[in-house]
Amino acid sequence: MTKPFFTRHRRLLGVASLCLALLAAAAGYGFAQRPQPVPAGDASAAMLAELRRDTSPWTAHRADLSTLVGDMRDGRISSAALSDEAVYVSTGDGRRYWLADQSGRVGEMILRDYGNGAALFPVSLFDTDGEAPWYRELQAQWPFLMLLVLGAGLAWWKLRPHTRLKHRTGVTFADVVGAAEAKQALSDVVGYLRAPAAFTKLGARPPRGVLLTGDPGTGKTQLARALAGECGAHFIQVTGSDFSSMYFGVGIHKVKTLFRTARENAPCILFIDEIDGIGRRGEQSRASDAEANRIVNQFLTEMDGFAADSGVLVLGATNFPNSLDPALLREGRFDRSIAVGLPTPSEREQLFHLYCAKVRAGADIDHALLARNSVGLTPAAIASIVNQAALLAARDSSAEVGMQHFVDALETCRIGEQPIGASALSETERTRIAVHEAGHALVAAALGCGRVEKVTILPRGQALGVTLVTPTEDKRLHLESELRARIQMLLAGRGAERLHFSEVSSGAGQDLHEASKLALSMVGTLGMGPSGSLLSLQAVREAHLDSDPHEALQAADQLLQQLDRECLALLQRLRPALELITRRLLEDETVPGEEVQAAVRALLGESAGVPRQARACHLERVAASPLANFDPLFDLAVDDLPDYGPGMA
Known part of the structure; x- marks a missing residue:
């Protein structure tokens, strides 16, 4: 959508207008100062x-x-x-x-x-007070006046919130791929902003605020713009950090100015991105805390001041809803909380179609395959994958972006970029990394923890070796057996080293870190510990009670020891396959997942690797390296668990 000329060049026009005003003032002053005609013979004149x-x-x-x-x-x-x-x-x-x-x-x-x-x-x-113009004294003080004007302009700029008022966003729900549940939840909001009188006629109180929650990159900002475009309302976008200031009282003034602007431009959607930046009220131990509390109080007061037919809706977006003040989330302020989830397989396929149309993609692109291999990725991640594929095609001097470029970009998103100029490894280190990665891949295939895509001992990112395992389906509910299988998979690299070398290395440090976090979550939050305790440590912390974590740590360690023994027993059965995959990795450096699956089935039968209801856990990548520093999408730390209900992670 092309913007009007005056909108695109408003800054240039403003500067030109200011220059013309200064020239006109200088011309007027020069005209006033030019010599007047003198009568002949008049010496004094x-x-x-x-x-x-x-x-x-x-x-x-x-x-x-x-x-x-x-x-x-x-x-x-x-x-x-x-x-x-x-x-x-x-x-x-x-x-x-x-x-x-x-x-x-x-x-x-x-x-x-x-x-x-x-x-x-x-x-x-000559030049007396009686005949001098009124501005003569001001002309003598022009440097100070200029400083005063500049200071006033700077103060006005600092006091105003950085609002971006748009009369039309140019985006509707039809332009947003996915988020079907969120669109359905916002349908009555569309009706309210289009015709608020219909609600007030029936005595219904329309929502004053809607809170969009979800993972980063799920499209909350785009959904807010689409809501404004669907309603034909004005759109004001700010962030939670815009209200912060080093000057006392400025934040409160910004809140007042922002809501006054929204009321003057009704119907209007006031979108506050990263609204958790406003914070929550607490004890006023510092002056900054008192100022933050006043900003939250003013925000609450402004939301209470909305009339039923004001035509203003506050739309907030955050990745951390627990960081907001409880008074802000009560009914009458943010009446509704809408979770924007990850895209479904069909929505991911539509996203690939959308973003591939913006690059010169080849005819061999299988969008359905790309959608199946991108489980758990957000729309922002899919857009980044398509852009990365275009960059790889440009690096190869290709005329178009082919399917192999998309596969490489997807692997880069999952397991990191291939390092350039990495130092060569010794034969002993290569063998240990191959054994470690083979252990991860074999246990993942045997327990059905996902689809083993590939195993490589080539460095990717900061990992010296990688096992790529992708989930086979979108899951929001995970059983205890699934989590136990994932812990065994994380411990399999260390177990393979013990089985082959009778000694472990530092390459399993990151694996132990992830396994320990998952075990602590199972014991302290999900009630899946070996002792059968159902007490949630998170609830104890929220109740501000003193607790001794020794028992929880002991139970988590007991769970890890038990699963480590089960993992070693499974690896003992898979030892011929472990030697085979290790030898293949040392020869070719990369082994496809089909070969790993065939080696497991040769030992355990055709049922090996078939995910049962208790075997389908998410795993993005497992890295064996003292430099391993990966961030799996499936993170079950105690503090990071979303509140989905009993047994959910």
Whole structure:
């Protein structure tokens, strides 16, 4: 959508208007200062005209009072001009000089002679308070006035919130792929903003605020713009951090200005991105805490001031809804909370179609396959994958973006970029990494933890070796057996090293870190510990009760020890396959997942690797390296678990 000319060049037009105003002011001042026509034979008028043009012929020669008195007695003065602080004299022989007269005594003496009837030469007034324009004193103080104007402009700029008011966003629900549940939940909001009188006629109170929650990159901002475009309402977008300021009271003023602007432009959607930046009220231990509390209080007061037919809706978006003040989330303020989830397989396929249309994609692109291999990815991640594929095609000097570029971009998103110029590994290190990765892949295939895509001992990102396992379906509910299987998969690399070398290495450090977090979640939050305890440590912390974590740590370690023994027993059964995959990795450096699956089935039968109801856990990648530093999408840390209900993760 092309913006109007005045919208695209409003800054340039503003600067041009300011320059024209300054030129007009300078021209007006020059016109006022230009010399006026002087009547012929009028010596005093001619002298005044010359003085207004330039006083230097007089100020270059300073005389004393005796010179003036002598010239007056001898009649040599042709004309004189009196000002507030000086007397300018012109003589008949062409001399010009001036006398300082701050007290006005010299001027009184000359005027006294006129009172006595001894008018020997014409006298006029020059640059006195009576004839000076009202702005003459201001002109003398122009540097200070300029600083004052600049300071006032800067203060106004700092006090105003950085609002971006748009009359039309140009985006509707039809332009947003996915988020079907969120669109359905916002349907009555569309009706309210289009015709608020229909709600007030029935006595219904429309929602004042809607909170969009979800993972980063799920499209909350795009959904807010689409809501404004669907309703034909004005759209104001700010962030929670825009209300913060180093000056006391500025944040409150910004809140008032923002809501006043929204009311003046109703119907209007006030979108506050990252609304958790406003924070929550707490104890005023510092001055900054008091200011933050006042900002939240003003925000609550402004939301309470909405009339039923005001036509203003506050739309907030956050990734951390627990960080908001509880008073902000109550009914009557943010009446509704809408979760924007991850896209479904069909929605991911539509997203790939959408973003592939923006690049020069080849005819061999299988959008359905890409959608199946991108389980758990957000729309922002899919857009990044398509862009990464285009970059890879440009790096290869290809005429179009092919399917292999998309596969490489997807692997880059999952397991990281291939490092350039990595130092060579010794044969012992290569063998240990191959054993480690083979253990991960075999246990993942045996327990059906997902689809093993590939195993490689080539460095990816900061990992020296990677096992890529993708989930086979979108899941929001995970059983205890699934979580236990994932822990065994994380411990399989370390177990394979113990089985093959009788010694472990530091490459399993990150695996133990992830397994420990998952075990602590199972014991302290999900009630899946070996002792059968159902007490949630998270509830204990929220109740501000003192607790001894020793029992929970001991139970988590007991769970890890138990699963480690089960993992070692499984690897013992898979030892021929472990040696086979290790040998293949040392030869080719990369082994496809089908070969791993075939090796497991040869030992465990056709049922091996078939995910049962208890075997379908999410795993994005497992890295075996002392430099391993990966961030799996499936993260079950105790503090990061979403509140989905009993047994959900």
